[in-house]
Amino acid sequence: MYSDAQAGYAQARRQTLSPRGAERALLLELAGQLGRDEQPFTALADAVHRNVQLWTTLATDLSSPQNALPPEIRGSLLSLAGFVLRHSNGVLSESADAKVLADINRQVAAGLAAPTREKAA
Secondary structure (H helix, E strand, O other): OOOHHHHHHHHHHHHHHHHHHHHHHHHHHHHHOOOOOOOOHHHHHHHHHHHHHHHHHHHHHHHHHOOOOOHHHHHHHHHHHHHHHHHHHHHOOOOOHHHHHHHHHHHHHHHHOOOOHHHHH
């Protein structure tokens, strides 16, 4: 019963978030899943798969000519996306640590929490 209420609240929250807030929330959710100790491999693989989907979507958006981010930031994030995808393969082959992906997600989420130049001005 509690999990049903929690799921309903989470869905309502996602519907009221800005796109930037939704990206941040998803990055943090996945960071939590990727950073868990002692979890079954199937749960870890699911979290890695969802993270790959997110980063693939982000990379697609970053590659779009309509993306308004400055080119240097877009390039840096695209490079980071490439690293995340490569490192994810290592996690799935059990030769890399998923906590690296969790740390990346948390750092990018922290950047999304920072005020934009327009808001700061």
